[in-house]
Amino acid sequence: MNTSAESRTILVTGGAGFIGANFVLEWIEQVGTRVVNLDKLTYAGNLANLDSLRGDARHVFVQGDIGDPVRVAQLLGDYRPWAVVNFAAESHVDRSILGAGEFIETNVLGTFRLLEAVRHHWQALPETERGGFRFLHVSTDEVYGSLGPSEPAFTEQHNYRPNSPYSASKAGSDHLVRAWHHTWGLPVLTTNCSNNYGPYQFPEKLIPLMILSAMQGKPLPVYGDGQNVRDWLFVTDHCAAIRTVLDRGVPGEVYNIGGNCERANLEVVRAICRTLDELLPDSPYRPHERLITFVQDRPGHDRRYAIDSSRIKRELGWEPTVTFEEGLRQTIRWYLEHEQWVSGVQSGEYRKWIAANYAQRAA
Ligand code: NAD
Ligand code: TYD
Numbered sequence: 001m002n003t004s005a006e007s008r009t010i011l012v013t014g015g016a017g018f019i020g021a022n023f024v025l026e027w028i029e030q031v032g033t034r035v036v037n038l039d040k041l042t043y044a045g046n047l048a049n050l051d052s053l054r055g056d057a058r059h060v061f062v063q064g065d066i067g068d069p070v071r072v073a074q075l076l077g078d079y080r081p082w083a084v085v086n087f088a089a090e091s092h093v094d095r096s097i098l099g100a101g102e103f104i105e106t107n108v109l110g111t112f113r114l115l116e117a118v119r120h121h122w123q124a125l126p127e128t129e130r131g132g133f134r135f136l137h138v139s140t141d142e143v144y145g146s147l148g149p150s151e152p153a154f155t156e157q158h159n160y161r162p163n164s165p166y167s168a169s170k171a172g173s174d175h176l177v178r179a180w181h182h183t184w185g186l187p188v189l190t191t192n193c194s195n196n197y198g199p200y201q202f203p204e205k206l207i208p209l210m211i212l213s214a215m216q217g218k219p220l221p222v223y224g225d226g227q228n229v230r231d232w233l234f235v236t237d238h239c240a241a242i243r244t245v246l247d248r249g250v251p252g253e254v255y256n257i258g259g260n261c262e263r264a265n266l267e268v269v270r271a272i273c274r275t276l277d278e279l280l281p282d283s284p285y286r287p288h289e290r291l292i293t294f295v296q297d298r299p300g301h302d303r304r305y306a307i308d309s310s311r312i313k314r315e316l317g318w319e320p321t322v323t324f325e326e327g328l329r330q331t332i333r334w335y336l337e338h339e340q341w342v343s344g345v346q347s348g349e350y351r352k353w354i355a356a357n358y359a360q361r362a363a
Contacts, residue, residue: 005032005033005034005058006033006034007033007082008031008033008034008082009033009034009035009036009079009080009081009082010027010033010034010035010036010081010082010083010084010085011035011036011038011075011076011079011081011083011084011085012024012027012035012036012037012038012084012085012087013037013038013039013066013084013085013086013087013088013114014038014039014045014066014086014087014088014089015035015037015038015039015050015061015087016037016039016041016045016046016047016049016050016061017039017044017045017046017049017087017088017091017202018044018049018091018196018198018200018201018202018205018235019087019138019196019235019238019239020037020039020087020088021046021049021050021200022198022199022200022235022236022238022239023085023087023239023242024037024050024053024059025049025050025052025053026236026239026240026243027239027243028053028056028058028059030243031243032058033058034057034058034059034060034079035058035059035060036060036062036075036079036081037050037059037060037061037062038062038064038066038071038072038075038088039061039062039063039064039088040063040064040065040066040088040106041063042090042102043202043349043350043353044090044091044092044202046200046202046344046345047061048341048344049200060079062075065106065110066086066088066106066110066111066113066114067105067106067109067110067113067114068113069113069116069117072113072114072117072118073117073120073121076117076118076121077121080129082129082132082133082134083133083134083135083136083246084114084118084134084135084136085136085138085242085246086111086114086135086136086137086138087138088106088110088114089106089107089110089138089170089173090102090103090106090107090166090169091166092166092204092205093142093164093166093167093298094204094298094357095166095204095353095357096164096165096166096169097164097165097298097299097300098356098357100165100169103165103166103169104165104169104172107166107169107170107172107173108169108172108173108176111137111172111173111176111177112176115135115176115177115180115186118135118186119180119184119186122135122186122187123184131187133187134187134188134189134246134249134251135177135180135186135187135188135189136188136189136190136191136242136245136246136249137173137174137177137188137189137190137191138191138193138242139170139173139174139190139191139192139193140167140170140192140193140194141154141192141193141194141195141231141256141258141305141306141307142162142163142164142166142167142170142302142305143160143162143167143170143171143174143192144158144159144160144161144162144192144305145159145160145161145162145163145167145302146161146163146302146303146304146305147303147304147305147306148303148304149303149304151304152308153231153258153306153307153308154192154256154305154306154307154308155256155308155310155311156192156254156255156256156311160174160175163300163302164300164302167302174190174192177190178190178252181251181252182252187251187252188251188252189245189246189249189250189251189253189254189255190253190254190255191241191242191245191254191255191256191257192254192255192256192257192307193233193238193241193256193257193258193307194230194231194232194233194257194258194259194305194306194307195230195231195232195233195259195305196232196233196234196235196238197232197233197234197235197327197328197331198234198235198236198327198330198331198334199235199330199331199334199335199338200235200341201235201331202345203342203345203346203350204350204353204357206230206265206268206269207268207272207328207331208331208335210268210269210272211272211276211331211332211335212335212342212346213291214272214273214276214285214288214291215276215280215283215285215335215336217284217285217291218291219291219292219293220269220273220288220291220292220293221293221295221358221361222265222266222269222292222293222294222295223265223295223296223297223298223301223361224294224296224297224298224301225266225294226264226265226266226269226294227264227265227266227303228264228265228301228302228303228304229262229263229264229265229303229304229305229306230262230263230265230268230305231258231259231260231261231262231305231306231307232259232261232263232268232324232327233257233258233259233261233320234259234320234322234324234326234327234330234331236322237259237320237321237322238257240318240321241255241257241312241318244312244316244317244318245312245316245318248316248317249316255311255312255316256307256308256309256311256312257307257309257312257318258306258307258308258309258320259307259320259324260307260309260320261320261323261324262304262306263324266292268328269292270289270292271324271325271328272288272328272332273287273288273289273291273292274288274289275328275329275332276288276332279332279333279336280336295358295361295362296360296361296362
């Protein structure tokens with residue numbers, strides 16, 4: 001590796017999870033500088049996502065917690081990254097309903113401890129390095145709460161009204177990030193993104209859960225009436241937006257990122273079924289729509305999310321490039337072609353989660 005690759009090192013947290021792994025893989029392919037990847041490897045972290053980087057000196061994997069100040073300070077001192085990109089979080093709403101503790105621990109306290117370690121490091125940097133340093137915090141549209149059917153999409157000015165333990169813990173982390181900028185001038189950037197989908201997503205989330213269940217002839221558990229709306233973004237578009245914000249975003253500012261693609265859950269599940277009918281003409285489970293089963297709703301289920309991403313388009317020139325139809329087809333093909341990855345994640349721990357979350361939701 002040449003020295004310029006090392007001198008533009010970034011520290012990514014949570015880079016063995018879904019979005020983090022996609023970001024690391026793309027960064028190394030497209031930017032090519034070194035990535036130090038700090039991940040605790042919870043149930044959602046999976047080193048198999050990073051298999052293609054084995055033996056590549058530009059990827060340094062470190063198993064550890066963002067809430068461990070000694071470890072974080074050591075990494076910052078040893079590798080001197082110019083940027084920290086914080087993906088590490090507990091990310092699943094249903095898990096936050098069955099147990100919020102880990103969400104508060106990582107999303108609130110972990111972010112606080114990470115911010116403190118980064119602030120101490122940043123304050124000690126020479127003047128020449130301090131100005132170019134960035135801390136980018138990856139957050140969610142869920143902090144804004146739920147929209148009525150005809151309300152305008154969330155802008156960066158929308159009030160925070162988080163409704164689930166997950167979104168409340170992410171809102172808490174966003175406020176901490178904001179305060180570390182306002183109080184100490186830490187050069188932070190915050191991105192609030194809509195629902196992502198694509199390769200390497202853990203199959204507890206809607207799209208991969210429905211793809212794998214349909215392939216395997218299992219029921220497709222649609223919560224409530226299936227009319228809750230999400231704004232879907234293909235994961236590589238999210239990664240491109242984060243690179244754009246790192247490159248050109250103004251410290252202290254917030255950027256909303258969305259797919260301009262609102263879909264009701266039932267519509268998404270039906271689109272998955274139709275695509276599988278086409279890609280698996282010999283499947284005994286065709287038509288896959290037969291597997292759709294309405295189950296008890298999620299408590300406090302947000303009805304609609306939609307992001308207004310006009311700011312990032314206008315000021316930084318980013319917009320989504322992958323249509324939902326293309327992205328969904330690409331995602332379904334990826335799950336069909338990665339049997340080994342799928343059997344690895346559908347292990348004992350995963351089966352326990354499915355039993356815990358769905359047993360209580362009688363059809
Ligand atoms: P994920 O659950 O797939 O991955 C999270 C990763 O963080 C895992 O690798 C896990 O091992 C790691 N991690 C958890 N706790 C940690 C800790 N204390 N220290 C170090 N690592 C830890 O999540 P994701 O879907 O990839 O989401 C990444 C980020 O993007 C999260 O902050 C999430 O809130 C945000 N986000 C996600 C979506 C989405 O649709 N998935 C949308 C908007 C924003
Ligand atoms: P999810 O992927 O958990 O993301 P989020 O809750 O963060 O938006 O869920 C997306 C939508 O799909 C949400 O409205 C809940 C719904 N859903 C189901 O209907 N059935 C399921 O089994 C799951 C996991 C989600």
